[in-house]
Amino acid sequence: MTVLSSPHVPRKARSGVLMIVLALGLSAFGAGCGDGAEVRSVSDGTEPLGLGKEVTVPITAAVAAVVQPGAEPREPLRPRYSEGTVQQVTLRTDHRIAQQINDQPVRDYSTPALTIPMTARSGPDGIECTLGAVSTPDPSLNKALGTADGSRAGFDLSELGAITALRLAPNPDTANSARAALEQAFYQAIYQSVTFPDEPLGEGAVWTMRQQIAGGVNLDQVITATLAAREGDRLTIDLTVVQKPRNESWNLPNNAGALDIQDYVMHGSGTITVDLGMPLPVAGTITVGGHQTYRDPHSFSVLQQTIDTRVTWSE
Numbered sequence: 001m002t003v004l005s006s007p008h009v010p011r012k013a014r015s016g017v018l019m020i021v022l023a024l025g026l027s028a029f030g031a032g033c034g035d036g037a038e039v040r041s042v043s044d045g046t047e048p049l050g051l052g053k054e055v056t057v058p059i060t061a062a063v064a065a066v067v068q069p070g071a072e073p074r075e076p077l078r079p080r081y082s083e084g085t086v087q088q089v090t091l092r093t094d095h096r097i098a099q100q101i102n103d104q105p106v107r108d109y110s111t112p113a114l115t116i117p118m119t120a121r122s123g124p125d126g127i128e129c130t131l132g133a134v135s136t137p138d139p140s141l142n143k144a145l146g147t148a149d150g151s152r153a154g155f156d157l158s159e160l161g162a163i164t165a166l167r168l169a170p171n172p173d174t175a176n177s178a179r180a181a182l183e184q185a186f187y188q189a190i191y192q193s194v195t196f197p198d199e200p201l202g203e204g205a206v207w208t209m210r211q212q213i214a215g216g217v218n219l220d221q222v223i224t225a226t227l228a229a230r231e232g233d234r235l236t237i238d239l240t241v242v243q244k245p246r247n248e249s250w251n252l253p254n255n256a257g258a259l260d261i262q263d264y265v266m267h268g269s270g271t272i273t274v275d276l277g278m279p280l281p282v283a284g285t286i287t288v289g290g291h292q293t294y295r296d297p298h299s300f301s302v303l304q305q306t307i308d309t310r311v312t313w314s315e
Contacts, residue, residue, distance in 0.1 A: 153167060289306075
């Protein structure tokens, strides 16, 4: 992995190393992006964060700011569920990556879609989730996921609904491929969640949620939310997502060097339904995608990626 930094490696060899290093894919929503976390995927051979124990990953909380308070009547929006509230909910994730190095053929590094039924329960420290029978169209991963039934995940929340930590505790006998797939799915979900501002809001209100996402490429993400409709505690919220890199390079995992960012376009949209009396979203789909171009400054090899991630909630 260190040959990227060697000026004497021939161009062909460098391209091969790029293929190995970058096969793990790059997406803020498809990877472990907690502070200092490396980008990983089901296929990269990296041990998942939760290997053999429960792990807590801090998440930089989104900061919400009102753009338009909306129509009267207005009131502060907050989670209102009491401790012990139970909810049956299903999370579905689909993450696709198409990748090309120089003029080589385009290769598909997509990870299998996951369907994760779970029971969410509100507790004193946030939301605790017990996973049901997780499934995927991929036969080998589906077999590996068979031992994940009963695994646990959790979210620490601020009073405004911002996720401040992700907790993962797969069953001890869960295969590494299954652990990594579950880890990836929950990262995809938490970076598309809703945080409320402190000010009162009414229908038609618009607010932004700004969040820093740390990883190989440090990102600034801005989600713009519009309160499209409200019926009691049930809110229909339209979302648009924009991501921009905070610097001009991607630091590769395992000290393998860095790539210059030549182009980075990631945006998305969707609608999510939130019940203030329930721990997790009750419905909705959010899709984020775009394209990215990177250049190895030593060999001038160019990597292009097209990425599409979809997160869906349902009861």
